[in-house]
Amino acid sequence: MNLYRFLQASICEICADLAADGLLPADLDLGRITVEPPRDPSHGDVATNAALVLAGPAGRKPRMLATMLAERLLATDGVATVEVAGPGFINLRLTAAFWYARLAEILHAGVAYGDSTLGGGEPVNVEHVSANPTGPLHVGHGRGAVVGDALGALLEKAGFAVTREYYVNDAGAQVDKLARAVYWRYLCALGESIADGVAERYAAQSPPEYGGDYLIAVGESLVASHGDSLVGLDEGNWLATVREAAVAAMMALIAEDLKALGMVFDVISSERALVEDGAVEMTLSRLQERDLIYTGVLEPPKGKLPDDWEPRPQTLFRSTAFGDDVDRPLRKSDGSWTYFASDIAYHLDKHRRGFRVLIDVWGADHGGYVKRMQSAVRAISEGRAELDVKLCQMVNLLDAGQPIKMSKRAGTFITLREVLDRVGRDVFRFIMLTRRNDAPLDFDFEKVTEQSRENPVFYVQYAHARCHSVIRHAEGEFGAEAVTDAALAAADLALLTDPAELDLIKAMAAWPRLVEGAAEAHEPHRIAFYLQDLAGLFHLLWTKGKDDAQLRFVTIADRPLTLARMALVRAIQTVLASGLKVIGVEAVEELR
Template identity: 55%
Template sequence: MNLFTDIRTLVLSCLDTMVADGRLPEGLDTSNVSVEPPRDAGHGDMATNAAMVLAKPAGLKPRDIADGLAGLLADDPRISEATVAGPGFLNMRLDAGQWQGVVKTALSDERFGQSSLGQGRKVNVEYVSANPTGPLHVGHTRGAVFGDALASLLAYAGWDVTREYYINDGGAQVDVLARSAYLRYQEAHDLSVDWPDGTYPGDYLIEVGEALKEKYGDSLLDKGEQFWLAEIREFATEAMMDMIRADLKLLGVEMDVFSSEKALYGTGRIEGAIETLKQKGLIYRGTLEPPKGKLPEDWEPREQVLFKSTEYGDDVDRPVAKSDGSWTYFAPDIAYHYDKVTRGFDALIDVFGADHGGYVKRMKAAVSALSDEKVPLDIKLTQLVKLYKNGEPFKMSKRAGTFVTLRDVVEQVGPDVTRFHMLTRKNDAPLDFDFDKVTEQSKDNPVFYVQYAHARVNSVLRKATEAGVDVADATLAGADLSGLTHEAELKLAKSIAEWPRLVEIAARTNEPHRIAFYLYDLASDLHSLWNRGNDDVSLRFLQEGDTAATQAKIALIRAAAIVISHGLGILGVTPADEMR
């Protein structure tokens, strides 16, 4: 049930009536007619832009359309008032029974809030995709939480979702990993080593060195890297991926697919993807213009194999092969995305770190070209996370060597707090993560505030049960809710009614942070109603000697708790039954 969709359907029906009786011309495009909450809640419960968007094509004044529409809407029993404001804004107030009906639906329909927006279409959400050279850091944590919540949101909204991790194991960084692991292997044999610049000195490779000693003994000591580089690279990469999988699991993230960049080389898949672009006339040999601004000292014009990405909105064409014939880093990424296109996905989403901003246009161009513009690619960038503790920047992790790891964060505050707080800002906005503030019990801490609302409802349910009141959801759904008419009660019901609409908006925009924002507002309305009961006995949830009134009031807050639970589920956060 989406009450906003229902009222929009009513508005469209009234417009059809106005066409039928000659007040509007036939053939008007009503696709942009919307029904949504007014900017000022004092104006009503819902507002429609129908008169404003139809006036010009209808050749009429907005006010004339709005007046006619208001009269028809007012005749419907669901609408208690329809008023025209300004040049043609149409505001509506709904009968209280509509909001009470939403409460019943939330209690009785397990799918309340879920949507068929995705229509079962297949979407691939790729996120984290860190180099397998060490533990995940706090930046990866934000990308992991965002990507996982987005995947859950899309599944909730009717998409067939695949969660995917792209292992960047085809570049030079995995050779550096192998050399670093070899140094730990030497240390495991009590040899003194020097750590050259650019290697990975974190403690996390100590165990890898010990494991290499156990497997190879001293057989690799004093041998050139041509004898051990390939084997140790594979061994160390797999060890790092095991660690990454364990860290993701600690955060509650589990991938459906792990794809390897290395697997693209020597298999013809890169060549096949580039050949596909070539057959479309999009690959050519050429020389790029010099970069704007101050030229790098080593820049010189070189003929390269280029992809005509400018034909698909990019700023410049992009090289896919270097002057020596070797592939650029862009070529395997093209092949990887071509693989996703050929796997039959209807849409692709990549979650990248902020440092990949310059990569967005070229990757979108490649997917657009490879799919004949049939498969959209949305790239979401996650901005940096600044860590604080005791009011001071928090920067170091001995285990990682130079940064704070995902495990550091989760072990200090837990996965629920980590996940929720990572979604308290839009993905492309910087985020401050203060270890003290994210665990404090106050309204200023959204994690606590939402969890506390859910726990409060469960507390009421326990007390009602102890008093002999039946508070099963089926019983509450059948309760007489006509007495829920106080403004604070209706405000909470209206917030509950926003849930299905909010889910669709968040899914359309690929913005799971909207769920966190909504849950905070919903919790605020519940806490406000709770506090009003301190002064007004009639608003208390337990009405002594009046079981029917008690069940009605508990039905309202139980419906809110159900929505909170569903919302937290999308975010990957476990609802709190009690707070300690």
């Protein structure tokens, strides 16, 4: 349970009671009341601003109102002390029994601890990765993938009905360029079976923009499937065939990368399919009916002009009517749709599938696109849907503090797969969440793989493994049957009296609120930060046991105390596992 929400409800009840007794106005707005942990722990376990926000509307002095509320709060179950502080804060301390009940709750819930009904089953669509199918994923894609996947898991834990979706941009100019590069590889693969210089001449006339070796195999497979039948044809006669094969091959490549990340998508949407279904025309005609599309000439961008700027009438979407800075073009000069046009159709498609909450995870270089897409979503949903875009900043690869220089041309480009092969999925996923999505992130191969306290992945996984180790130790001393879930559920938790033990219980009791807050803010990195904090508290208590034998988890001479502490350790292990599950990192029982 979210104890802060629980106490907030209690406070609201008290206000209702006071109103019924004629001591407060009946129609007070209780919405601004917050219940939260005080920043300074010496102020107690929980603080509320209720008296401060109600004082004005109720026509009372804050401290007087606080005193009135405090009196009744003291009678609330689980509340040990209440004091009025500062301008009118009410500080609460909760009883030990309340905290022990939280511990029991964790043991009972298992990794489901922290699950919330906040979302109420509301459908949420999280679109992420959505890399062009033109090559293997790079590290930046990997960051977006992790952010999106963890955000999805977080929202699920908070009670939303999440769909994870990948949008394949398989209709634009980029995939045509890919097809040409593959065609060149195809000519090369035919080698001596065709006339000399055919491949060279093609490359000279149409320099491949995708030069990666990963296209060699695609060219070879075209030879296997089509022989030399594509040679000598006009582009129009082979482009579709080659493009289809190339996109399929690239999607297979990307699927492998995603599999290496341990990632699964619920829906994969194709831009080409949308376009071929006429979804773009349909979408735009709806907007046309509402007079949101017109032909006009855009003002040139202020400041330095693009070299080839010339005023030109274009088909424009009236995005300024929905918060954008300028209206945006929908059609290219060759008559085809802009990416924006098909993306509007795609977002309408998502909305029509029942989503009012849309989340897109993009690279920060697409930041200039956010407003127009949000405008479009407002327009096509007629204000019923809202788009949140999470922009992911750059990942800087380093080795022992030295930046790794990457160049596609020089062939020193490091793919996501290479990183995963080197450090493993768990390390990558965790590190990607050790910064907010909108902050640049340094990824140092040396640091993220070392087994030290400075490495957060190791630090958290070690805490989890250490929990298992401690419990194994207790099993060795008391027998496996002594520390079963049933036995721990029956332990006398009141024996946990050390402040460090209570701190740990309180930290775990904060987990449900953290999940809800992170879910509402769409900020999965908070999970990783929380796990580091919790692991730190556990390591701290463990270390205290080195100096003070009284605090050791396993005390052979005191079975009841050991059992109580095993309950604590099991709970810590459970909450760590619960958080690791959200970010998709394995909760290991042993470190190798």
